[in-house]
Amino acid sequence: MTKWSFGYQMLKYTVGTVFYFFYNKIESRGLNFIPKKKPIIFAANHQNALMDPLAIIFTSPKQPVFLTRADIFAKPILLKIFSFIRMLPVYRIRDGAQNLKNNELIFDKSVEILEAKCTIGLFPEATHTDKRRLRPLKKAVPRIAFLAEEKNNFELDLQIVPAGIYYDNYVHSNANLFVNFGEAFTIANYKERYLENPQKAYAEFKDELSDRIKKLIIHIQDIEHYAIYEQIRLLYRSTMKKRLGQKKSSLYNDFLADQQTIAYAEEAYLNGDNNIEVFGNQYRRLAQGLKKKGFNILDFDNLCLGKTLANTLLLILVLPIFLFGAANGLAYYLLINKFLKRIKDKQFHTSFKFGIVVVIIPILYTIHSVIFGLITGCWLWAVYYFIAAMISSLIANKYRYLLMNTVQQWKVFFLKWFQAKNYKSIIKTRQNLVDGLDKLFAD
Numbered sequence: 001m002t003k004w005s006f007g008y009q010m011l012k013y014t015v016g017t018v019f020y021f022f023y024n025k026i027e028s029r030g031l032n033f034i035p036k037k038k039p040i041i042f043a044a045n046h047q048n049a050l051m052d053p054l055a056i057i058f059t060s061p062k063q064p065v066f067l068t069r070a071d072i073f074a075k076p077i078l079l080k081i082f083s084f085i086r087m088l089p090v091y092r093i094r095d096g097a098q099n100l101k102n103n104e105l106i107f108d109k110s111v112e113i114l115e116a117k118c119t120i121g122l123f124p125e126a127t128h129t130d131k132r133r134l135r136p137l138k139k140a141v142p143r144i145a146f147l148a149e150e151k152n153n154f155e156l157d158l159q160i161v162p163a164g165i166y167y168d169n170y171v172h173s174n175a176n177l178f179v180n181f182g183e184a185f186t187i188a189n190y191k192e193r194y195l196e197n198p199q200k201a202y203a204e205f206k207d208e209l210s211d212r213i214k215k216l217i218i219h220i221q222d223i224e225h226y227a228i229y230e231q232i233r234l235l236y237r238s239t240m241k242k243r244l245g246q247k248k249s250s251l252y253n254d255f256l257a258d259q260q261t262i263a264y265a266e267e268a269y270l271n272g273d274n275n276i277e278v279f280g281n282q283y284r285r286l287a288q289g290l291k292k293k294g295f296n297i298l299d300f301d302n303l304c305l306g307k308t309l310a311n312t313l314l315l316i317l318v319l320p321i322f323l324f325g326a327a328n329g330l331a332y333y334l335l336i337n338k339f340l341k342r343i344k345d346k347q348f349h350t351s352f353k354f355g356i357v358v359v360i361i362p363i364l365y366t367i368h369s370v371i372f373g374l375i376t377g378c379w380l381w382a383v384y385y386f387i388a389a390m391i392s393s394l395i396a397n398k399y400r401y402l403l404m405n406t407v408q409q410w411k412v413f414f415l416k417w418f419q420a421k422n423y424k425s426i427i428k429t430r431q432n433l434v435d436g437l438d439k440l441f442a443d
Contacts, residue, residue, distance in 0.1 A: 001065050002116035016058040021394045024174045027251040028059035030181030035159045039114035044163035046123035050351035059179040066121040111148045132218040142202040159184040164216025171349045174401045178251040180216040222270050228280040236261045264441040308409045325396030328389045365389045
């Protein structure tokens with residue numbers, strides 16, 4: 001783990017290709033902030049179980065070693081897999097007090113990795129959350145950072161790179177993923193404080209790291225009204241993008257708009273005299289009325305007939321590929337859904353799905369191909385079958401989401417054309433909500 005690995009890099013390229021197909025769109029920003037030829041600790045918010053380290057791995061040029069919760073290493077086969085992809089177990093009190101002593105060995109190993117000018121990754125919250133907010137940070141990052149620097153007379157020049165990870169959906173594949181790397185910093189300013197009082201140095205460092213990560217994420221403070229802030233963020237996004245003068249469509253621009261919307265909303269509701277429940281009740285009435293008709297408030301945002309027609313044409317042209325992919329993968333899709341019901345923590349759903357796609361599906365399709373080769377007597381065609389099955393299954397997944405979105409778009413257009421009165425009423429009510437936020441944010 002202290003040397004660059006060719007095998008790991010090849011795995012990174014191959015699995016990374018699937019990773020990019022697994023999501024609808026992936027963007028990263030701030031790669032220029034990642035130092036070269038220096039020891040690095042990536043410190044990111046934790047949103048989505050095992051997908052988070054993969055998000056850092058596949059969007060950065062490094063081969064980071066991630067410290068991950070120990071319970072996922074429980075089975076020997078998983079231990080081998082996670083060790084190969086450069087993951088080390090970190091034990092928490094819930095893993096048994098007797099296991100906490102094992103962390104000393106892990107931290108010593110982490111120092112060795114940093115001394116070799118390699119990279120480790122940590123999630124300082126120590127647990128994932130399905131909320132767009134940063135939880136209080138634990139001691140792992142400062143502990144390893146100060147341990148490494150102290151062992152090297154504070155001459156290691158360890159670089160801390162904060163990172164923000166954003167998913168527009170935690171549960172489903174074909175979501176959007178944005179990884180936001182921040183400017184690197186060191187612990188040099190905390191040296192004297194650490195030598196005087198390590199605990200105070202830890203606390204001050206955590207405060208700075210927390211502030212830096214919050215600038216890279218959507219951080220909703222008011223957890224009591226979290227759902228309403230999420231409604232505001234999504235409803236007002238297109239309006240905020242116009243206010244910011246954003247013309248280019250990108251996940252980064254979406255992030256900036258959302259971050260500004262939450263800042264305005266919290267200033268108005270959390271720090272001001274306005275009652276967020278008023279907006280929440282208005283939104284809920286409209287959302288419930290639309291749900292009965294099979295719609296969502298966001299279905300009426302950024303409608304474009306030309307785009308809907310283009311998507312419809314694409315769906316028609318790609319239909320044969322979808323049918324082939326769906327036919328091959330239907331049994332496994334149903335099996336996956338059955339197993340997902342047993343996973344109580346939904347943050348592990350995408351991790352489970354991705355694991356199936358990367359590990360299980362290739363094995364099963366290999367079996368399909370062997371059977372196909374035995375039946376036809378042509379092994380070259382069996383190879384073609386395997387390639388076609390893999391590619392078509394990835395396309396079929398994207399096709400399914402595009403089909404659902406396009407059908408929903410046509411439903412809105414039919415409502416507009418054939419039930420104009422109802423459509424205008426919905427648009428007026430929806431616009432009233434946006435106008436209300438406009439006025440509130442302008443005050």
